[in-house]
Amino acid sequence: MTNEKPDWIRLQKALAIEAEHGFTDLLGKQYRFSEFLSLTFGKFPIVLAATERRRWHELAAQFANYPNLGLEDRQHLVAETRRYLYQLQQEEGEQGSRGVEEQEIVYKSKIRLEKFATGGNPPYNFSQNPKSKIIAEVSRRLAPKIDQKLSDLPEIGIRKADNLARLGLYTVRDLLFYYPRDYIDYARQVNIRELQGGETVTIVATVKRCNCFTSPKNKKLSILELILKDNTGQIKIGRFYAGARFSSRAWQESLKRRYPVGSIVAACGLVKESKYGLTLDNPELEVLANPGDTIESLNIGRIVPIYTLTEGIVANMVRQAVIAVLPAASHLKDPLPSGLRQKYDLMELKDAIANIHFPNDSASLQVARRRLVFDEFFYLQLGLLQRQQQARAIQTSAILAPKGQLLEKFHEILPFQLTGAQQRVINDILNDLQKPVPMNRLVQGDVGSGKTVVAVLAILAAIQSGYQAALMAPTEVLAEQHYRKLVSWFNLLHLPVELLTGSTKTSKRRQIHAQLGTGELPLLVGTHALIQDPVNFHQLGLVVIDEQHRFGVEQRARLQQKGEQPHVLTMTATPIPRTLALTIHGDLDVSQIDELPPGRQKIQTTVLSGQERTHAYDLIRREIVQGRQVYVILPLVEESEKLDLRSAVDEHQKLQESIFPDFQVGLLHGRMSSVEKDDAITKFRDNQTQILVSTTVVEVGVDVPNATVMLIENAERFGLSQLHQLRGRVGRGAAQSYCLLMSSSRSPDAQQRLKVLEQSQDGFFISEMDMRFRGPGQVLGTRQSGVPDFTLASLVEDEEVLLLARQAAEKVIEIDATLERWYLMKEELKYRYERLMGGAILT
Template sequence: MSGEGRKSPDWARIERALSVEREYGYKNLKGNQYRFHEFLCLSFGGIPPVLNLMIAFKWQKVAKDFAEYPRLTLQEKKDLIDYVENFIDEVKEKQKEEAQRKETIKEDNIIPFPSKVETVTVTPKVKETVEKITLNSPVINLKCVNNRQNKLLEKLGIYRVRDVLFYYPREHIDYGNKIAIKDLEVGETVTVIGKVKKCSCFSSPKNKKLTILSLVIRDKTGDLKISRFFAGNYFSSRGWQEKMKRSYPMGALIAASGLVKGNKYGITLDNPEFEVLDSAGDNINSLKIGRLLPVYSLTEGVAADLIRKAVVECLPTLSEIDDPLPVNLKRQYSLVELQRAIAHIHYPDNQKQLTDARRRLIFDEFFYLQLGFLERKKQDKQNRQASPFIPQGKLIEEFNKLLPFQLTDAQQRVINEIEADLESSSPMNRLVQGDVGSGKTIVAVFAILAALQSGYQAALMAPTEVLAEQHYRKIVQWFNLLHLPVELLTGSTKTAKRREIHSQLQSGELPLLIGTHALIQDPVKFRNLGLVVIDEQHRFGVQQRARLLAKGKAPHVLTMTATPIPRTLALTLHGDLDVSQIDELPPGRQPIQTTVLAGKQRTQAYELIKREVAQGRQAYVIFPMIEESEKLDVKAAVVEHQKFSEKIFPDFNVGLLHGRMSSDEKEAALTAFRDNQTQIIVSTTVIEVGVDVPNATVMLIENAERFGLSQLHQLRGRVGRGSHKSFCLLISGSKSPDGVQRLKVLEQSQDGFFISEMDLRLRGPGEVLGSRQSGLPDFALASLVEDQEVLVLARDAAEKILLQDKYLQDGSSLKNELARRYKKLIGAEMLT
């Protein structure tokens, strides 16, 4: 396309209008024919005077913004006029650059830069009709997409033009670093410009279906040989190869981009991209070369260039996208416009544009998630009306008198938060986080007693029988002193006992039931369930928790976890919960001496265990597996137990505990260890939580590199519970310095919150939480490791928006976008 239809505007007249409007206080003055905003709309309503995609996008946006000018605030009017004046300077500069270009650019076999806005409306030969591309157009309407490619794009979730625009690159390769040949360094991604000294295109002698295009280019500083490889019969034809030679003749100026690599012949670019230039100062006019190149996640059969070309064709429809975020919110949090962010996430001109675009789009992902959480929390409080707890007795007062120790300030603070919740008609939904040994159980008991003295029943559910039994043993001691009945219900409970429990629950004789998922079975019916306590709640599925809650009428819910979660994870997983932290350990807890050992130092660990056991103490030895695996070189508990019993510790009783044992076998093994009948227990992570043996002073963990830091910290918490000095020995089978360094975090800190934060940074949220029940939203760009600051800002913004009902009224653009985004992130509809 020539310059036809691209008449340059009367810049002097436009700039004079902007100046006069500013001088007279942004009154939207009326001229001879038009008001100020009408004149600007007309001026920017046609085809932009330069062939540049970003200019075209901004051009359309300016026209659209001035249509809204009469409704803008004074500050918004000032900002718009400042923006347009800068934009005019940008367009003028592009006009100068375009005027310097020659009429034709040699572009054989080169993908054109997405600046040619006219390509959007050119009808491809394979399409019989011209359809205007809109946001809702099917991708098959794009000129670059055929039927086969359309089916493949559907695998990526791309059905319409909107999906293309919101299919963000996973990264960018920076080809904008232009460098002289002599300065090339291996590992850098660069663009070099030089003249063709030699060009050859031929079939590989070893593989006739492989064609090699080889160029030697030269700049003032040296020569560089670069090659590209093409597989297939089409490229092996003599005609195609001769065409390539003609495309890159001797003396032609070439821009080439790629990763610098070294080989036995010297330095080269790995599978580079080429473009022929007209002159040394010429613009590099390509989707790939000399710029930040978007890299997309692909599926088999979908080429990277297909996505890039589809994005180019779809970008002009950005003018149809409304930005739902209020203007004042965008200003407060320094966010660029949504349309600009989407354009720049795909094709930024520089790193700043990319950074600003990523920040806006990441903010949106976090913002709509947090707003969805807060809206759900608000609706839950409106829909579920709980009965406030009104004390009818003095159980809490009596319990306080019985306690042989003083509560920590952190425990008392959390208890106060819980009591305030229980006195409200809105049902409590609170998560209590606490480090190993911080005293979460005692906090839960205060909540349970508040329910009981108000005439309600309570249930405490734990994920394993070991943990449920541990809670039962501890609580039954206290409840006996208060003359309160309490029962334990697990999969191992005998039928007769089970029927007795069911009967007492229904009659109201049994105020507290502790158990595993057996609590959610149909025969379990409470007379008046007012409080549900769920320990290690992340180990239960959503449906399991819901079934327990359904056994009462809007019961209050208290969930607990002994795995401290960094704030960013807590916001992302539990944004609809109130979160309390017990961030203080009871006095008297001794620090545990933690040491990372190599496999060859295992004998030292065994000697320490022998010394401790000889003094009457006990030890845990933990393995990551139950039985040996041919695929994994890790020690197995069953095999090692036999070795420990017969060869390493023949003078001591060595017990065995793992998840495949029956409930009776587990209980027998734990009872023997608690009673010091076995001095050493070989186990898997089944003892990670809930086992309390104050006499145990050594925790030896084999193949420690196979565990997460938070899990290792949990295991370490099984010792250090008595008055004797305790030890945690981490034996690593890893030869990786990074793996050993990761374990040394445990040598440096006993703070579970710090350790979980380090675990998050080192392994990522999926590994920290476990992939099966992580519940992580499906973010396109956001990282809980790298974008924590933006998440906190987004939560703050969501809280402010929730206080302003006008933004979330039915039919509002923000309400509609929230519903769409929440479903995409969570995989579920917004509650209504």
């Protein structure tokens, strides 16, 4: 290292002569071209900033390997080096044109910006410095602009920008908000004696011995070995360099010169056991002038960010790009008012961005993360509440009568008393239907809680007010189930009801279309067929969507568009955790039927291993002999070569021929035609078959009170919520029912999940646990569910922040729903909300 200025002319002349002579690695008076360049770049001027010094180190290694390069690689290296030196010379010229004092300030500002970017002190805290105004101005000038293209930044350039574009990063803002997915904590500095396997640490020690050589077993692998010593002990560490270019003796010698005996080295990595004792796994290294010097590496001695990468993009490329743009965080204007930040104890945005990338310590990382998680939740809730406010401003929906003869007659023919929870939810719905504002209510209820009866009362309120209603279900099995139940009630009320699915014959379909158009048909039940173009209602007043999360956003919206702002009632038998409900249904009113009808017995649930299969078959025999029926559920229709799972087709044959030849065994799966499905369900419902082997087609909609045993094969393959749904197919009668979860998995996690079902019948608790085990995207069983794609926020870990963000959003909307008084917040909402929802606006 030297204080001398670079001899630009001499360096450029050497590069030019090499190019003129065809890149032959010319031999000079003392050195070859490659040796001269390697030595020159090995001694970098002190005036260079840290990032430039790293670049000079790289060039020293590249020119040491120059003799091993092909012609094209030599041409490229020489051309890139000439451009790079020219750029440095221009920057030095610009500094020279300033006054000496300002030149010094520019240099110091660069260093402070770099320290800020790599975890040092923030660069704009210059209150103690008498020259603070000049430094702040220079720092501002040096910082990139928020909307600047990455390719325009000299630290990144076109080639790196093209790579970053593959990660969806095009501008400075994109990179600032490209949060790390994880971190490695090298901030803890320890003595060698304190090292323990499995920890990530940093040590500072003296080089006792250094060697660099080509592996005797692999000529394309070079190894750097160091023995480091401090006053508590010593350690042997190694770094590996794969590639023929590293086997050059010149390159190896240049590498050894970096770590001379007696030099001070900072090293960080994962502590692992080796045949020599403890070592650091392929560590990062930096030579220090003195033991107490500041470590300038991107990795050593700090919390290192880990970014999501793709093929061809290495971690340090992204880290260095982030460092280049991080000073631009100072340009960020915080959309959250200072009062709101103080109330919820939130870090300022520019500081949060700096600390999420390169935190000083774990405490500052947590504070930064909390602020950015709050933002993700806050803008989502703000958008949902704003939409709810806009919907409530519409005054064009039908006003439906909460009382009348139809409702009174229905209460009279009901063979059972409504539960308190059902009555409470019905009151919520009837109150909504009396308003000109369109109802948008979600009814959640556990399996068997009586959601259908609640929906029927809403439908009858629409019909007695002169309007039509539509009930849409996700599968033909469930639509058929609803239709059967409704027909049994509507016949007693002398009301027509029809079923429309993909299997409905053309002649019947035409008849339904005609009756809908004239208003003769007050209620239509169906599947996706309801949203087809020929389906036109005369006067649609109410839309009921069952298992609504199974429909896409557009499908739900298209059904609503069949009427003029109809009231909408959505239902789900998949209880949704509170955080998930707030996130995807934050613009809906939510009611819960949290009470089961009296007399329902708990379903006895048991987890069984493959060796206990005979116990399951004994129970099945005993129940069938007593006149009961059994479901056997499998995850596959046909045997898969890749998965060792029992298939429905094979299991049906085995049970019928070998295990239960005395009983009738039916088969039901999704690949069967509608006629075949109906036939299988009808035979099971009429007890013509005692055992029904099925896939998850029966998850919802099949209601056979005589079924008392549910045997689920490969239970570990299902989510907890889905298993709970399947379990709900039994226990619908007065007899004791059983759910047997057959699992061959020895995984502790799988066993722990299944034990939850053994211990609880509470669907809401089970859904919470399911979300913890599998994440929100899997709980609802479909990517069409509308779960936002959060970058940092976790619905499992950040419930407290979500509730605070909801509270804050409610207060903001209460003060000014248009956000006109908070222009920055309004613009940020516009940018973030649709991006967060992936362009999908929920109905």
